[in-house]
């Protein structure tokens with residue numbers, strides 16, 4: 001029986017550096033540095049330096065990073081925040097958590113990134129913030145979104161949860177907007193051994209405010225000045241992430257090499273569309289996503305070849321039950337078409353060459369209907 005080509009290789013990642021991880025675990029436990037503390041401080045410094053930014057605040061998830069950034073920027077009840085519809089739920093649930101209203105933008109038909117034209121059509125005097133998402137590890141058009149935000153006199157932030165290692169004009173994604181929000185969920189390009197996230201920015205006052213809000217808005221003398229939250233990063237995660245950061249760029253290079261190979265296969269198939277990158281940007285391939293004419297047909301075909309697939313994401317946010325009705329401003333045809341067809345295939349840097357070869361051959365030989373024919 002043939003082995004399965006897995007979507008994730010978390011166990012392999014652990015085994016590859018097990019001794020280091022166990023010694024890091026011992027160091028954190030020996031120091032009892034479980035919540036926040038020196039290991040998190042060191043990771044914050046190292047992650048900020050990696051991005052060539054002045055500030056980083058480690059938090060307990062990407063969702064918290066988004067929520068705290070919005071709170072720190074003063075987003076709240078009565079405000080509108082423009083977000084893409086084709087993204088993970090948390091980009092918009094973080095808006096709801098502040099009391100503001102998410103307003104959904106369509107994506108571009110080729111890059112699948114937030115469409116500046118769609119954003120422009122949604123701006124009102126109530127718009128307080130634009131959130132761009134570097135979807136799947138590709139880059140959204142920070143120039144165009146930055147220009148729109150500037151003209152409207154509001155900030156924009158980058159949801160870089162899928163974009164560790166992505167570059168725009170040689171600079172790292174997450175460093176262009178008022179702040180960048182990262183997730184360190186275990187499957188991300190740099191993943192913790194549990195939940196984790198970070199907010200990064202050159203605005204040190206913003207980073208300090210996030211540091212205050214994530215620790216119950218508490219002063220050194222024990223007064224709580226407002227509603228704060230417990231959204232600190234755990235010491236163990238900070239310590240593991242310091243190890244992972246050292247190999248991030250190497251792992252992303254391997255993702256890029258695998259993706260380049262798969263793109264050739266998709267071209268040769270002729271029945272599969274894949275995400276296009278904007279000129280001057282370097283995709284980090286958190287996910288390699290294809291769009292066949294029929295998702296059911298393609299996933300069954302891959303299953304027959306022993307290759308796992310996943311769907312990111314089956315329902316655009318403007319049609320999610322949690323949002324539908326309140327924030328729906330009309331059809332978003334590109335986001336709906338993407339969510340109807342998208343299929344992610346294995347692109348982990350720890351796949352063996354034999355495994356990526358099997359994915360390559362399956363993509364190359366796929367002869368189902370193309371999106372244009374279906």
Ligand SMILES: Cc1ncc(COP(=O)(O)O)c(C=O)c1O
Nearest residue numbers: 061062063088090091161183185
């Ligand atoms: C685009 C995007 N935004 C936000 C999040 C939320 O991150 P977390 O799962 O760490 O809360 C994720 C992670 O899944 C994501 O992919």
